[in-house]
Amino acid sequence: MTAGARVGATWGLTGVTVRAGGRTVLDDVTLAVPPGEVTAVVGGDGAGKSTLARLLVGRVLPDSGTVAAPGRARTGYLPATSGVWADLSVAEHVDLVASAARLDPATTRTRAAALLGAAGLADVPDRLGRALSGGMRQKLGFCLALLPAPDLVVLDEPSTGVDPVSRVDLWRMMSAAAADGVAVLLTTTYLDEAERAATVLVLDAGAEVYRGDPAGAAGVVRGAVAVLDAAPADGTPVWRRGRTFHALVRRAAGAAPADLEDAVIALALEHGGAATRARPRPPCRPPVADDVPAVVARHVVTTLGDVRAVDEVDLDVHPGEVVGLLGANGAGKTTLIRTLLGLLTPTSGTVTVLGGTPDRGVRRQIGYVPQGLGLAADLTVAENLAFVAAVYGLPGAPEPPPDLAGLRDRLVGDLGLGLQRRLAFAAALAHRPGLLVLDEPTSGVDPLARAALWDTVHEQAEAGAAVLVTTHYMQEAEQCDRLLLLSRGRAVGGGTLDAVLAGATSVEVRAAGWQAAFAALGAAGLPVTVAGRVVRVAGVEAGAVEGALAAAGVAGEVRVVPARLEEVLVLAES
């Protein structure tokens, strides 16, 4: 990345409305995407994020309002599907994009070398798209979007399904592009990611909930948030964060929201979100009398081919407990879950689930929600539940949760992802399982829907079910009572979220011009990323950062701060 900061106009949308299929997808949305900054659009499935991204790249035209974009030749785009061809090699991708954009060979070579080098793809020019991991594919897609040196780059959910290590790489690349003067827009479903952008637009069902500095969201909440140990008996809107209840109360009765997630949930509730999202009351299982662990795994080794995908892992999950499995892609989370479910036989070690070896009989008492949800898209809500009831031999089909009651006869494939997840939960809970296994239970849904899903999980735990979830997101990890950190099949840490984060530090740099600090630290070979307008370096001494800044003649305030979860995961991998 050699080009200096380009002086450019601010791109974006002004008063844009888009309607499709009788529905308003975007409702009078305005967003500025200035050059040299990362702007984030956050919202759940169906919030209108992709439509907004496609407006900027000219794939969708607004029904009203105006779109300011630099045009096709000056815009880079990373679609949600990563836009990488399965049967083309990395080098062939570069050729394709370079010739479509009519780049001269010399420019192509220098830019491709710089971009692919930053993405860690420089050494695999002949690898085919299909042989790349999800994270590498997204990074390649990002390199391709930046190859023609665009003024605006639009990234649609670049980090969905991407492991934390690649996610940090992606953020570093995005930060570098912004430092270079490119206007960067990304969409995401995760607030901890949006929090790192300079400007965030929170969308709910196509309408703006909040727009501005992520740190300013708390200031526009009309009410306040009270942190309680038990749910209030009155109808106060409430959501869970781990074992505590957060309630939206009058200004005088609580404090300002502590983070973006609380602020966004509060804002969504104040926008009338509660009325449309009554919380489900799934059937509750009678509490288990004795404290026999639901899962006991000892020295479990599961070999796939000649890879020890799970290597000497111990795990206990007690009734009433929510345990999170944390780790990058390939850390062994899915293999461990499949071993616990009895779908894979451990090579050595012992697995006891609900008092027995996991076979078909034991699996009848397990509720499992896979990442793909396992619903039949061509069946209605009621038919899906009837199928589950028939398979588990229940006397009657369970009633759908309240917010799905009016949609009994709708095809599941036509529902939004949030509602599909709710239905998958209801289906998994219908037979009152003693053990609940959830694979990335809330990816892709908006904060309010995520809060409602976690309410369900905690209710199950309180009723005596043992819950095991996999995740690599902060917001999911903090909902767990205990975490097990996996890396390359081995358990490398564990305990509460605080225990996992304890001791891990990151160095934060606040400088007048963050771009200069970012460039200086990047040039010094440090693993640097940006959160908002603050530069962060994980896993190094403050002295090294100060030294690199001083060497480059950049002034900045350096301090040591607690590491973020994905930084801890990256450190665990290295």
Place this chain on the structure above:
Amino acid sequence: MRAMILKEFRELRRDRRTVAMLVVLPLLLLTIFGFAANFTVDTLTAVAVGPGAADATAQVAAAPAGSVALDVRAVRPDADRAAAVADLAADRYDLALVTTASGPPEILVDGTNLFAAQAADVLVARLGDAVTSETLFNPDLTTAWVMVPALIGLILTFIGTIITSIGLVKERAAGTLEQLAVMPLRPVDVIVGKIAPYFLLAAADMVLVTVLGMLLFDVPFRGSVALLVVAGAVFLLVVLGIGVLISTVSQNAGQAIQAAILVLLPQILLSGFIFPLDAMAPGVRWIGYVLPLTWFVKISQGVMLRDAGLDSLWLPLTILCGMAVLVFGAAVLRFRASITPHRSRAARAAGVSR
């Protein structure tokens, strides 16, 4: 188990393509094999030429009627043997009755319509010494000679329809079509760039099959190479167009293959290269007439085996050109629409009413 069965039926019911396969395929096969699968030709069309044409016609008609009826469509006393050969080359009749000033009448049989030629042999045998006979174009009635020109068309259809539609649908399913749409490429770049490779591959296959057929089976190539090349190119546009159309209505490779089978099967069975068109019931024959392969087979067999020229093949060629314009045009428009920005239907309606 009951739950699984019930679930599967419920899902199947909503998968319209599979239901269509389950309903349409049996009906299609029943229709084809019930009405079209008929190797027996019971009527032979003929032309009589030469001074004794009228007499010879009467003589043949007076012979004891067997299972084969002779339908003499034209009696031309002023024409000669060469004219009769030209008529057969143009595929106007199944056989010709040639009379001269002296000697017995001669029956000329077109050997490229295999089943008609076999029926004609029966007729000649019945007439005994009263006539002489010669089988033209394919004297040994070799099946391969008739099949190879038709196979060229079938292979082009296969590549054009199945391979092209899968190639396009893969792009849609992987989401990379979206990427192409926003790259600085014009829609025409994307369309031509996407289709040209298949066009070239199919053309190369066409040359390969033709040459191999000639080397391995001694299939003759008697007519104009240029005419076959032109007809092949036009036909290729039609089948590529069908492939593109299939891709625009399919979300994944499975759906594309389902649709392609429904398009391919009738072409294989009803285009006249397996079952003779003349022996089909009229309704089914008309299905054959709307299929592009029918017309390409007429051209490829005519050019390669009978040295037929544009004067007799203009009709099939014109029909193929018309199909190419319609099908390929519709395909390009639909594909173009999928890669250019679109406005919602509501907005378009509002724009019209304003």
